[in-house]
Amino acid sequence: xxxxxxxxxxxxxxxxxxxxxxxxxxxxxxxxxxxxxxxxxxxxxxxxxxxxxxxxxxxxxxxxxxxxxxxxxxxxxxxxxxxxxxxxxxxxxxxxxxxxxxxxxxxxxxxxxxxxxxxxxxxxxxxxxxxxxxxxxxxxxxxxxxxxxxxxxxxxxxxxxxxxxxxxxxxxxxxxxxxxxxxxxxxxxxxxxxxxxxxxxxxxxxxxxxxxxxxxxxxxxxxxxxxxxxxxxxxxxxxxxxxxxxxxxxxxxxxxxxxxxxxxxxxxxxxxxxxxxxxxxxxxxxxxxxxxxxxxxxxxxxxxxxxxxxxxxxxxxxxxxxxxxxxxxxxxxxxxxxxxxxxxxxxxxxxxxxxxx
Amino acid sequence: xxxxxxxxxxxxxxxxxxxxxxxxxxxxxxxxxxxxxxxxxxxxxxxxxxxxxxxxxxxxxxxxxxxxxxxxxxxxxxxxxxxxxxxxxxxxxxxxxxxxxxxxxxxxxxxxxxxxxxxxxxxxxxxxxxxxxxxxxxxxxxxxxxxxxxxxxxxxxxxxxxxxxxxxxxxxxxxxxxxxxxxxxxxxxxxxxxxxxxxxxxxxxxxxxxxxxxxxxxxxxxxxxxxxxxxxxxxxxxxxxxxxxxxxxxxxxxxxxxxxxxxxxxxxxxxxxxxxxxxxxxxxxxxxxxxxxxxxxxxxxxxxxxxxxxxxxxxxxxxxxxxxxxxxxxxxxxxxxxxxxxxxxxxxxxxxxxxxx
Numbered sequence: 001x002x003x004x005x006x007x008x009x010x011x012x013x014x015x016x017x018x019x020x021x022x023x024x025x026x027x028x029x030x031x032x033x034x035x036x037x038x039x040x041x042x043x044x045x046x047x048x049x050x051x052x053x054x055x056x057x058x059x060x061x062x063x064x065x066x067x068x069x070x071x072x073x074x075x076x077x078x079x080x081x082x083x084x085x086x087x088x089x090x091x092x093x094x095x096x097x098x099x100x101x102x103x104x105x106x107x108x109x110x111x112x113x114x115x116x117x118x119x120x121x122x123x124x125x126x127x128x129x130x131x132x133x134x135x136x137x138x139x140x141x142x143x144x145x146x147x148x149x150x151x152x153x154x155x156x157x158x159x160x161x162x163x164x165x166x167x168x169x170x171x172x173x174x175x176x177x178x179x180x181x182x183x184x185x186x187x188x189x190x191x192x193x194x195x196x197x198x199x200x201x202x203x204x205x206x207x208x209x210x211x212x213x214x215x216x217x218x219x220x221x222x223x224x225x226x227x228x229x230x231x232x233x234x235x236x237x238x239x240x241x242x243x244x245x246x247x248x249x250x251x252x253x254x255x256x257x258x259x260x261x262x263x264x265x266x267x268x269x270x271x272x273x274x275x276x277x278x279x280x281x282x283x284x285x286x287x288x289x290x291x292x293x294x295x296x297x298x299x300x301x302x303x304x305x306x307x308x309x310x311x312x313x314x315x316x317x318x319x320x321x322x323x324x325x326x327x328x329x330x331x332x333x334x335x336x337x338x339x340x341x342x343x344x345x346x347x348x349x350x351x352x353x354x355x356x357x
Numbered sequence: 358x359x360x361x362x363x364x365x366x367x368x369x370x371x372x373x374x375x376x377x378x379x380x381x382x383x384x385x386x387x388x389x390x391x392x393x394x395x396x397x398x399x400x401x402x403x404x405x406x407x408x409x410x411x412x413x414x415x416x417x418x419x420x421x422x423x424x425x426x427x428x429x430x431x432x433x434x435x436x437x438x439x440x441x442x443x444x445x446x447x448x449x450x451x452x453x454x455x456x457x458x459x460x461x462x463x464x465x466x467x468x469x470x471x472x473x474x475x476x477x478x479x480x481x482x483x484x485x486x487x488x489x490x491x492x493x494x495x496x497x498x499x500x501x502x503x504x505x506x507x508x509x510x511x512x513x514x515x516x517x518x519x520x521x522x523x524x525x526x527x528x529x530x531x532x533x534x535x536x537x538x539x540x541x542x543x544x545x546x547x548x549x550x551x552x553x554x555x556x557x558x559x560x561x562x563x564x565x566x567x568x569x570x571x572x573x574x575x576x577x578x579x580x581x582x583x584x585x586x587x588x589x590x591x592x593x594x595x596x597x598x599x600x601x602x603x604x605x606x607x608x609x610x611x612x613x614x615x616x617x618x619x620x621x622x623x624x625x626x627x628x629x630x631x632x633x634x635x636x637x638x639x640x641x642x643x644x645x646x647x648x649x650x651x652x653x654x655x656x657x658x659x660x661x662x663x664x665x666x667x668x669x670x671x672x673x674x675x676x677x678x679x680x681x682x683x684x685x686x687x688x689x690x691x692x693x694x695x696x697x698x699x700x701x702x703x704x705x706x707x708x709x710x711x712x713x714x
Contacts, residue, residue: 026417026506033416054413059390059519060383064500067424067556068563104563139506143421144560149383149496149521151593153563162416164506186548189582191541193561199424200557203501204550206425206461206510225546226583236508 004047004109006116008123011051020131023167025304030127030136034120034161036108044108044159049120052162058147062154067200070099071141073303074260075166076121076356078128078135079344084121084356087342089114091260096140098258099196104153105142113140114354117161121356124163133168135342137304169305174335176311176325177300179234180212181283182220183316187232187255189225194232194255202236209235217314223283225255231281237300237308238262240276241286242330244294251278261301265334267350283315290320297328306342307335361404361466363473365480368408377488380524382661387484387493391477391518393465401465401516406477409519415504419511424557427456428498430660431617432523433478433713435485435492436701441478441713444699446471448617453497455615456553461510462499470497471711474518478713481520490525492699494661526662531692533668533682534657536591537569538640539577540673544589544612546582551589551612559593566592574671580640582612588638594657594665595619597633598643599687601651608635618658622691624707640672647677654685663699664692 011031018028029052036047063069072092077085093110100107117138121128128136140161144154185208188194193201205220212220219235231250233239238259240249247269252258266276289295298310311325322328340346341353368388375385386409393404420426429449434442450467457464474495478485485493497518501511542565545551550558562577569577576592588607590596595616597606604626609615623633646652655667668682679685697703698710 024507027504029417029504052416055416056411056413059409059412059517060386060496060521063556064420064426064498065428065496065556066559067426068560069421069424071422102564103560104567137506139417139422141421147384147386149494150381151559151562152566153560160416164417184548186546189543189546189549191543191582191585192546192549193557198557198560199420199422200550200555200561202423202508203425203460203510203555204557205508207459209509210461225548228548 004045004112006047006049006119008049009051017127018165020129020134021167022171023129023134023165025166026137026164028164030124030163030165032120032123033163034116036159038106038157038159040155044106047116049123055158057145060147060149062144062146062148065149066144066151067198068103068105068144068154069142069199070096070103070105071139071197071199072096074138075135075303075342076128076138077342078130081344083344084125084128085342085344085353086356088260088264088352089117089354091263092140095197095258095260099198100142102193102196103198105144105157108159118356120161120163125356127163127165129165133170135166137164137166139164174307174309174327174332176309176327177218178216178312178314179310180215180217180220181313181315182208182212182222183228184208186225187222190254192225192255195252195258197257215314221313229282229284231283231286232256234300234310237302237305239298239300239310240265241281241295242297242328243289245296247274247276247330248281249276249278250281259301261303261306261338264338264352265301268334268337271350287315287318287320295320295322297330298322299328299331306338307331361402361469363404363406363476365406366408374484375522377486377491377522378524379528380486380491380522382523383494383521385521387481387520387522389477389480390520391473393516395463395514395516397512401463404473406480412515414502417504417506419501419503419505422506423501423508424555425460425462425501425511426499426556427453427460427462428496428554428556429453431495432492432660432699433485433495434699435487438701440701441482441485442699442701442710443713445617445621445709446474446711448620449497452554452615452617456555457499459550459553460555462501462514465516475713477518477520482713484520484522486522490527492523494521494523496521531664531666531684531689533666533684534575535573535669535671536667537572537574537577538670538672539565539569539579540585541565543582544579547611549582549612552609552615554614572671578670586639586641588640588643589613591657591667594659594662596655596657596667597622598638598652599654599685600646602653604631604633604687605638606633606635607638616658618660618663618695621695621709622658625691625694628707644672644675644677652677652679654687655679656685656688663695664688
């Protein structure tokens with residue numbers, strides 16, 4: 001189809017690349033970005049790679065008023081021998097379309113999106129940093145653009161991809177964090193948008209996160225919106241526990257994000273012969289297990305950190321100190337294996353990486 | 358303060374105004390718009406009235422990714438003798454700041470915002486339509502503008518106001534609507550953002566609304582997110598019932614929007630000596646009352662429609678036909694009184710209107 005021909009407009013004024021050891025997350029962007037437009041009659045059309053720069057929207061554009069938008073987060077990694085790898089990118093595009101369905105946004109062609117992403121990263125290959133722990137963060141997103149204040153789905157959209165070189169999530173090495181168990185604010189509820197990666201799910205957590213930070217916590221652990229009892233996510237990561245030898249994680253219930261790192265950890269553990277139980281985990285039962293000395297490890301999982309060990313949970317004035325604030329053996333092994341696969345240091349036996357050629 | 362001096366840049370290329378009898382909602386905008394910027398160091402500053410036109414944002418602007426944004430909706434009305442009235446605008450700015458607090462957005466100066474709104478509308482006075490039922494819709498909103506993909510509050514914002522002449526909500530006269538009682542999808546939950554006017558609350562309803570429309574319903578009635586039993590809102594309006602002579606409406610519980618029309622109806626009824634009970638209303642109890650022949654009227658309330666009579670509720674295969682699909686006496690009286698006050702036809706004994714001079 002002619003409308004699917006990718007047009008590339010090269011940036012002739014290339015930026016200087018930042019020093020690789022101290023790049024703040026998500027504030028530096030590469031020389032190019034990707035845009036594809038949607039109109040009801042034409043479908044998705046006119047994919048383009050253009051110089052990175054401001055976009056112009058009508059002040060009545062629906063994205064500003066009714067939040068019809070979805071996004072993804074993924075990374076490109078540099079191997080020691082200079083190759084560039086993506087990690088399960090097809091899962092991100094699959095989830096983007098799942099999110100879009102929930103938000104009444106028309107699906108994109110997942111294969112085409114991946115093909116065009118590869119071409120974008122190929123063009124920006126020099127932006128993929130080399131220092132250990134660094135990567136090129138990839139942000140695909142869709143915004144609704146009709147200039148119309150009537151509440152309802154837009155008839156026009158922009159699908160865009162921007163790229164940002166990012167430093168190590170743990171510049172001083174993997175570090176367990178202190179987390180507040182949130183019992184006032186709610187992230188998501190059954191029948192809501194919790195399973196979708198959509199903008200409103202994130203800013204709705206700011207107030208709880210600010211309160212938690214004031215009390216010395218790094219982030220919050222969200223409980224379910226109905227009973228305020230069952231564990232859902234930590235910050236914007238999924239969460240796992242090792243309790244009395246068993247690996248458990250909250251089951252996907254419609255209000256929890258279907259994390260790709262979460263999925264990969266389950267598959268990886270299974271490949272090692274270690275089962276993972278996906279189930280409802282009540283905070284009071286976790287506390288009981290903690291008091292019985294059975295909570296051995298806790299860690300968040302997500303694209304940004306991969307594995308973020310939890311050293312302490314604060315719940316209604318009770319402290320649960322996990323593994324003496326130290327990184328658990330399993331947490332470390334999972335972190336090393338997954339980051340190893342992502343950067344080509346560990347053999348990719350599960351066929352997860354996609355090389356940019 | 359010099360930073361609070363309003364700068365006005367007049368539009369020299371004024372648009373033609375649309376025919377007043379058939380203006381679609383929210384698609385036509387006036388010649389000017391209002392913008393004020395926020396930076397952490399400067400606070401809100403540089404308020405400006407400028408020609409209506411596109412705004413330019415970095416593709417990493419936080420509004421596109423994490424949905425930190427709030428808005429308001431209000432109207433300017435034309436009286437028969439040519440004056441222009443606002444309806445309780447101070448309540449909208451008060452609510453805007455309440456919404457902003459929930460979304461971790463810095464508050465605006467409510468008095469200044471009203472003063473500048475008046476100046477904007479004065480400049481656009483000719484855009485306030487004259488035909489009965491028409492008005493000038495006012496959309497104040499705040500968007501987060503940091504170019505930063507790190508999840509967290511923005512340090513820069515834009516507060517904007519755009520204006521749109523709108524036709525009558527009921528071009529054929531007040532008309533009862535058919536509503537689906539939603540028992541799968543959830544709009545909001547305790548601890549969430551339901552009480553805030555923020556973008557994500559609106560697009561999250563599209564899927565339920567589309568399903569309801571396929572089955573011949575105009576919109577959905579939302580139930581609470583916890584038990585899926587207690588009535589919350591209809592579409593993006595509050596809801597009232599007259600049951601066995603008693604006027605009832607769901608109590609403000611944190612997940613229901615604090616509607617200004619809702620508040621006005623309660624105050625108006627009280628001024629007539631009619632009490633309104635704000636309480637939890639269970640859908641099954643409503644159905645029982647319906648079967649006993651006690652549900653006399655039902656109506657949604659909001660800025661767009663003022664009063665939207667509900668003629669039928671569809672709940673789990675059961676139909677509740679209310680007042681024989683006809684407009685209730687109370688619904689009509691409230692509609693006539695409030696629209697009468699708004700347009701200067703009925704004496705404003707409660708001191709609700711603000712004239713633009």
